Amino acid sequence: MKRFLALATIILASTAIAQNAPPPIESVTVSGNGRVTVAPDRYTFTVGVQTVSATVDDALRENNSRVSAVIAALKKNGAKESEIRTSNFSIYPQQDYQQGQLPRITGYQVHNSVTVTRDKVGDAGKLLQAAVGAGVNTSSGLQFEVSDPTRGRDEGLRAAFNDAKAKAALLASAAGRTLGRALYINEEGSSQPPPIPRPMAMKAEIQQEVPVEAGTQELNFGITATFELR
Numbered sequence: 001m002k003r004f005l006a007l008a009t010i011i012l013a014s015t016a017i018a019q020n021a022p023p024p025i026e027s028v029t030v031s032g033n034g035r036v037t038v039a040p041d042r043y044t045f046t047v048g049v050q051t052v053s054a055t056v057d058d059a060l061r062e063n064n065s066r067v068s069a070v071i072a073a074l075k076k077n078g079a080k081e082s083e084i085r086t087s088n089f090s091i092y093p094q095q096d097y098q099q100g101q102l103p104r105i106t107g108y109q110v111h112n113s114v115t116v117t118r119d120k121v122g123d124a125g126k127l128l129q130a131a132v133g134a135g136v137n138t139s140s141g142l143q144f145e146v147s148d149p150t151r152g153r154d155e156g157l158r159a160a161f162n163d164a165k166a167k168a169a170l171l172a173s174a175a176g177r178t179l180g181r182a183l184y185i186n187e188e189g190s191s192q193p194p195p196i197p198r199p200m201a202m203k204a205e206i207q208q209e210v211p212v213e214a215g216t217q218e219l220n221f222g223i224t225a226t227f228e229l230r
Contacts, residue, residue, distance in 0.1 A: 026229040027183055028171050032164025034221040036152035040144035040214045043124045046087055047131045048113030048138040056091060056108045063110040066135040071114060073134035077126055079116055087115040113138065119147060121214045128210040144214045156221030157187065164225040172229055180228030188222035 049066045053059035074084055094107040116127060124142065165179070172179045 025183070026177075027226050028168050028179075028229055029184075029224065029226040030164050030167040030171070031188075032160040032162070032167065032223050032225060034156040034159025034161075034163060036156040036159070036219045036221070037216050038146055038152045038219060039216050040146050041121060042117065042119050042145045042147040043121055043142065043214070044115060044117045044145065045124070045128060045142040046113055046115040046140040047128070047136040048088065048111055048140075049135055050109065050111045050138050052094060052107055052109045054107045056110075059108045059110040060091070063112055067112045067114070070131050070134040070136055073130040074114075074116060074127055077130040078120070078123055079118060079127055083116055083118050085115055085117075086112065088113040111138070113140070124214070125209045125212045128212070132210070142212060144217070146217055146219065149219075152219050153221065156219055157223065160221045160223045161185070161225065164223055165227070168225070168227040172227070175229070177229045180230045182225055182227055184224075184226035186224045188224060 047070065049063055049070060051059050051063040051066065053062060071084060075081065088111065090111045092109045092111075093105045094109055095103040096106045097103050116131075118124075118127070121144065128142070165182075169179045
């Protein structure tokens with residue numbers, strides 16, 4: 001009998017707690033995106049010198065001389081030593097292939113390239129011109145970048161939240177409900193589209209300065225948010 005009364009007391013207490021507990025919060029979870037357009041403030045380009053000669057020594061000697069002239073020209077026109085780095089160096093034999101015979105080495109090709117990364121976007125054309133004028137004969141292009149990923153962050157996140165809230169309000173209205181406070185917000189991070197390489201054209205007659213345009217870049221911000229439904 002005592003056991004029965006104790007069990008009945010526990011059940012009644014549990015029922016009372018359940019009746020007094022607040023109802024579960026109903027919610028809707030959506031994603032939001034915000035886009036911000038910013039101007040690039042950094043550029044990178046890679047230029048190189050390719051030489052070919054009958055011997056490795058001759059090809060290397062000529063290449064070293066021309067690359068040294070390119071680096072000197074870059075520095076003379078404002079590039080710092082810390083902004084210039086060797087990005088590739090290679091030596092390849094030039095071979096003559098004839099049917100039924102082993103390939104015969106006819107010469108050697110030496111290639112040395114340097115990459116320039118600089119925050120002064122307005123100098124891009126001048127430095128490219130200086131490199132070409134000093135003896136560059138290969139290039140992998142020109143890229144403009146946004147150096148600080150936090151630029152435009154506040155505006156982008158605010159736009160992403162407003163986008164998420166608008167979606168949630170629409171869904172709430174469609175369900176015959178109203179939107180309450182934001183219960184949970186998670187930043188998904190920002191993304192920057194890869195920079196578009198801008199090829200250089202090597203011409204016999206070089207202009208006063210290589211014309212370049214930095215343009216703008218779009219930064220994307222995303223969030224996931226949960227809103228209360230009322």
